[in-house]
Amino acid sequence: MSVMEGASVERAVSPWGLRLRRFRRHRMGMASLVILAVLVLFCLAAIPLQMTGMDPDATDLFARFDPPGPGHLLGMDEAGRDVLLRLMVGGQISLLVGLLATLIGGAVGIVIGILAGYFGGRLDTALMRFTDGMIALPLLPLLIVLGALDLTKLGFSQDFARSGAAGFWRIVVIISIVDWTSIARLVRAATLQIRERDYVRAARAAGAGAAYVMGAHILPNIATPIIVAFTLTVGRVILFESVLSFLGFGIVPPTPSWGNMLNNAQELVTTAPLLAVYPGLLIFVTVIAVNFLGDGLQAAFDPRSEK
Amino acid sequence: MTAFILSRTWQAALVLLVMSFVIYSLIGLMPGDPLDIMIASNPGATPEVVARLRAIYGLDQPILYRYAHWLLAAMQGDLGFSRTHSQPVLVVLIPALWTTCKLMLLSFVVSVALSMVLGIWAALKPGGVVDGVVSLFAFAGISVPVFWLALMMILLFAVKLHLLPASGLSDVGNESFGDYARHLVMPVVTLALSSIGGFTRFVRASMIETLRMDHIRTARAKGNAEGRVVLIHGLRNAMIPVVTVIALSFGSLFSGALVTETMFAQPGMGKMIFDSILSNDFNLALSGLLFATIVTLFSNLLADLAYGWLDPRIKL
């Protein structure tokens, strides 16, 4: 039985290896990856600077609107704080919100989507009606209401409600509450396809339960669209964070974020226009890079180019 | 068909009911309560008086009870009183609705028209120069923070070039059509740009998909008049998902409208909702949010119907 049916099998390439190869050929995707890496390094550069004693929240009323100069490469803002340092720290906050809210909301979406898709029937109907309802909501107004909620009315202590941590987690949580629907739908649709595959049947015939099938077969096989969707979600979340913080319902000063650094920019746009340019430009570059990355991943994962 | 419309409408109504309760509860969780201004402006209010007032206004009742009360009144057209405007909510709401409708419709037309042209043009030769430029533009469109874009336009056109006014509906004392139009340019462009990127990408993808189909490919290869007919036919196919997505996203224009109106000081629904939340104007915030939900649900309903109407495979 040594018949090999004429297949020429060379080195073993895992499906992930193939994708990596294809991604490398996607120019915009690769460029975005580099840009994002640079942006992350830029934000993290605040850490050594802060260790040398620089403080992003320290105000100096004699240095308001100081032009760029040695020690303050981008000058000072309306409260006499170092703009460059605040951009770095604010970037950490904005990126972290983007990642965390995507992970939490994405996890919610995956759970809801996979349960609806795998079990079908009434559970599916109920979950999908719920998802449709969420999609029908006017997102931004709702986010603002959620951002305006009085945490003490929800049983949190006054101290916590006023703290910076509360502001941070509040925005992470409210965005995750709202932004899981697209992933839930995607996961459901993909699960519906995979659960009818014969390899899933074979596993069930061997006695596999729902948890095993989801973990061993469904999740790995829908990982690629999920990764793409997560990437795109990060971009959307960063935009949500920026607009909420800009409107005053997100990250609360003195903690900087790219969004709330634009808080006063509207009034200052005549006097100090550059203060309005930098943070927005960083948001723009980050989000566009994230979106191109998602596009590159999509191309690399496209089943049409997969044999 | 009628059964389909009925069942969809019924579902939408149900969602609306649930959402109205959710929004009602959320509004109740905002800081302060409907009485705090009254109490704050009256230093002599003893705790007993406050308690009596709360009882009169029903604030000591369980939330479901208050909600039911509110719902009954709302169904009879009584949406309450706006405490910042000192007017019935409807009186505040209707002009705002009109401003927003104008803004949304105009920018909707602009973005749909432009994204159709760009998307189809790019799809004719995927990977070509046009496609590259259009893609870049579309990605920029979905990636730019709308409020920042507005800020930059104000900076450029109002502050630096003095070409366009930065805020309001019209200049004081100048009520000419041209002046209204000038005030609308930046808001409309901003709002349009906030959705154009997504639309363009979608039109392009859908069109490429259609052009890949065999019969269209052969017809195109022949390059004759028949080919053009097929192309137009293909366009119709390609537009089915596009129409759905566009109709679906009409509701999400509300998010953009909120930002745009706030940035350009347009007295529309978005700005009104935002201000009412800022100033704890409970009744106004509640009604505004509900209106936004209704518009979104309605456009989703339209999307469903449009899909059924355009796609011959779905028999209603």
Place this chain on the structure above:
Amino acid sequence: MSELLGLDDVSVHFAVRGQTVRAVQHVSLAIAEGETLALVGESGSGKSTLGYTVAGLQAPTEGALRFEGAVLTKATWKQARAKIQIVFQDPFGALDPRMPVSAIIAEPLRIQRIGTDATRRARAAELVERVGLPRDALNRYPHEFSGGQRQRIAIARALSPQPRLIVADEPLSALDVSIQSQILNLMKEVQEQERLSYLFISHDLAVVNHLVDRVAVLYLGRLVEIGPREALFARPSHPYTQALLDAVPRIGRHRARHARIIKGEMPSPLNPPSGCVFHTRCPKAQDVCMQVVPQLEPAGAVGHSAACHFKEGT
């Protein structure tokens, strides 16, 4: 030969938009140890559904299954699962593209928690050679293999928990003819080594002729004829079986009769015909056929029976 698996009056219905699809109706049959039973019939006759029921993928709406002498209940089903494995038609959909071959082959063991990682890997290594693939196939992924090779991997997976019965749902029909016989030989080989039973689902009677001991004919969810291969091929008793065999003239028939061709299409399992389900297409149909459901009754040779009011060979 003692009975390994028995079906007792099994029916499988599906609810589709308020209607009932009667995919399998009142089927009773048995498979002996080491035996191969073929299940034949047109597309849509319920072969796969019955196979899935045997493999535990589909609960019977009515009726019961016996395995190794005991009626299968929810409690005993779990152990039986390792002993009844399944091989599918489409070798491309049958293997998880995200798993290396070693994990695929060892999967039933992992699910059943049999052995350790090391012993499972050893078992996979042993099996991959048993089914005629090189050892280095273990670390490769399904996309690197041809259809025939994949079917070998699927067979290795089915063999890994040392099953007693393998349900093979048209395992050859997606393969090139030249490869079909290789897979068929492989299946025969492992059957002898392991004393396996097969429920071999097929619509290709020529294939069936090479492998099987007995043949069961399904029409619209009903078992219409069952019997030893030689007897059934030589003297088919049910008009449907006769027509099926006439379509393949070479097999087992000594004299050529005038070919009987089945007209029309199989009715929908949503509302099967009254009486004998075959009466809408049967050349011998009489009034009684429309009213009375014919029961499966002995027809000639030992173990040969058919469900027809006018069966031949009694």
